[in-house]
Amino acid sequence: MHKLAAALMLATAIVAPEIALARDITVTAQMARYNGPGAYLAIYVTDAAGAYHSTLWVAGGKVKYYRHLRDWVRGIAAAGGSIDGITGASVGSGQTLTVKANIADALIDAGYQIRVDSAVEEAGEYAAEIVVPLEQQQSGVPVSGPGYVDNLTVSM
Numbered sequence: 001m002h003k004l005a006a007a008l009m010l011a012t013a014i015v016a017p018e019i020a021l022a023r024d025i026t027v028t029a030q031m032a033r034y035n036g037p038g039a040y041l042a043i044y045v046t047d048a049a050g051a052y053h054s055t056l057w058v059a060g061g062k063v064k065y066y067r068h069l070r071d072w073v074r075g076i077a078a079a080g081g082s083i084d085g086i087t088g089a090s091v092g093s094g095q096t097l098t099v100k101a102n103i104a105d106a107l108i109d110a111g112y113q114i115r116v117d118s119a120v121e122e123a124g125e126y127a128a129e130i131v132v133p134l135e136q137q138q139s140g141v142p143v144s145g146p147g148y149v150d151n152l153t154v155s156m
Helices: 002-020 063-068 070-078
Strands: 022-031 040-046 052-059 086-088 096-104 113-120 124-133 149-155
Touching: 022 040, 040 063, 040 070, 040 096, 052 070, 052 096, 063 070, 070 113, 070 124, 113 149, 124 149
Parallel strands: 052 086
Antiparallel strands: 022 096, 022 149, 040 052, 040 113, 113 124
C-alpha cells in the first residue's frame, strides 16, 4: 500500500505543476474620446484561428446589449452558451479600464490571443476591434484600435 501511495504522490508531483502553472496578466483598455454613452466591451481569449476559449471581462451591465459584441457572442454560442467572465460597468469616453486575470502558462506563446469587441448604444459596434497575441514579447506593448478603444495593453 505504501508503494502505491508513493507512486501516486510522485506522479502528482510530476503532472500537477504542468496543470497548475498560470500567470497573472493585466489588460488595460484606454478608451478613445467619442460622443455617446459608455461603451460595452468584451475582453476574451481565442486560439490562433479565432475560436473562442474564455471570457476575461465584460464591461456593461445590461445583458440585452451583449448581442452587439458579435464575435464574442458567436464564440460563446459555439462553446455551449455560458458566460464565464466577470462583468462590470460600461466604460466612458477617455476612461481607462484595467482588468487583472490569471492565464494558464500553456496559452502564452502558443498562438492564443486577447480580443476586444466594443459597442456603444446608438453609435455602432466593432467586432474584434483589437487583437493582441498572447506572447511574452508583446507584453506591455500598446495595440491601437479603430473604434472606441484607443489602445489595448496586455502586461505579463
